[in-house]
Amino acid sequence: MARLADAALGGLAGRKELFLQELLAYCRQPSVAATGEGMEAMAGLVSRTLERLGAEVEWWHGPGAFPVIYGRLERGAPVTLLFYNHYDVQPPEPLERWTSPPFEPRLAGDRLHARGVADDKGALLARLHAVELLQQVAGGIPVNVIFLVEGGEEVGSPGLGRLLSAHRRQLQADGCLWEGGEIGAHGRLEVEAGCKGMLYVELVVRGPREDLHSSLAGLAPNPVWHLLEALRTLYDPGSGRILVDGFYDRVRPPSPEELSLVDAYPLDEGALAQAWGLVELESRRQGRTAPRALFVEPTCNVSGIFAGYAGPGSKTVLPSEARARVDFRLVPNQSASDCLRKLEHHLARRGFRDVRVVDGGSEDPGQSPLDHPLVERVAAAARETYGVDPILKPRSAGTGPAALFVDTLGLPVVNGPGVAYHGSGPHAPDEHIRLGDYWRGIEHVVRLLAGFDAEDGLLKGRPQ
Known part of the structure; x- marks a missing residue:
């Protein structure tokens, strides 16, 4: 009133x-x-x-x-x-x-x-x-x-x-x-x-028992390289597609009403790229529209990578452990638990059984x-x-x-x-x-x- x-x-x-x-x-x-x-x-x-x-x-x-x-x-x-x-x-x-x-x-x-x-x-x-x-x-x-x-x-x-x-x-x-x-x-x-869901995980790779002198890199495997190889199997930057086996199987296609709203969303991609200090948006480089990438498509993102020494000055080590935190944003009909299982199976089938997957707190989409x-x-x-x-x-x-x-x-x-x-x-x-x-x-x-x-x-x- x-x-x-x-x-x-x-x-x-x-x-x-x-x-x-x-x-x-x-x-x-x-x-x-x-x-x-x-x-x-x-x-x-x-x-x-x-x-x-x-x-x-x-x-x-x-x-x-x-x-x-x-x-x-x-x-x-x-x-x-x-x-x-x-x-x-x-x-x-x-x-x-x-x-x-x-x-x-x-x-x-x-x-x-x-x-x-x-x-x-x-x-x-x-x-x-x-x-x-x-x-x-x-x-x-x-x-x-x-x-x-x-x-x-x-x-x-x-x-x-x-x-x-x-x-x-x-x-x-x-x-x-x-x-x-x-x-x-x-x-x-x-x-x-509504809002997207999220699968948030930490990938952990162990190397030698403790950090080694970097001169031993020809002898001891560096867990960072192994972690980077595993990460490269998850996402294709050229197309924006998530490569985890079966990841899109349960995705509900957006309805005509949803697509109408998303396609009408007033987003100035050039201005946004400029505000972020970028040459262009990832979605434009991939030939996708930014609103669809934002609101109706799943995403895969590396939130952080941690290994070795990152303090001031120099310290030459071969790290004993490498970790990466990865978040997948999920859309209707996907579930975080199902996507977690698919991620674990995906890594195992590609020779990364030694990459430990830790669920860091995940949520399903709500619509x-x-x-x-x-x-x-x-x-x-x-x-x-x-x-x-x-x-x-x-x-x-x-x-x-x-x-x-x-x-x-x-x-x-x-x-x-x-x-x-x-x-x-x-x-x-x-x-x-x-x-x-x-x-x-x-x-x-x-x-x-x-x-x-x-x-x-x-x-x-x-x-x-």
């Missing part, structure tokens, strides 16, 4: 400084799941914010995982929306590439720099601030709201599936709003109905119907907030545990309301957001929630 949204947003100007200070506090608190740094303290911050809003809060614990924070605001409404977010962040390294320390938030004009501000603390807090405005300024929210905030998204969400199954009754909802969208280079918000009413409601609220139609995409090129919500809970998952933009640099040094996007992110959620009235049901009709 427009009046409810306008009433809530009328209180935003007077609360901007308070909201900004809370965002700074979130960003000051390290919460690196990969190392465990600051995780319990960050969970406490999220929990206290939810309690301040009057939510029923629980901490859910799973084996080998950081706490999942559950917060419920029950209004006895016919519609329940679940917000999924995460409070963990990527490791900040390389630290020398940051203009300022990653956990000391820095304001530079309209930009706020800090690790996690774009992924995902800003989006989480914008949603909480939207609820606060509706409750404390406009008199209440017209839907029941669940916040599920995990601490392991950046490390593959270990144990989350078991927790969702165990708490299925508490998580019954009409739809799930995913972790947060962004403004693309085209200047419009992007709305997605919701593009014509679900929640997609239309998110788009309608975005249109009202930004004054222009959002860009609809079948799925994100990135990965998250969306499949658990789609398959375990039976929920449609829609990504849209967010605070980032195409240049925010999540996972990179100097990650940042523009404060104007933060305030609009709050407005988008306010207008989305206010669009439901007391008699409304999510599946009844279409948003007007």
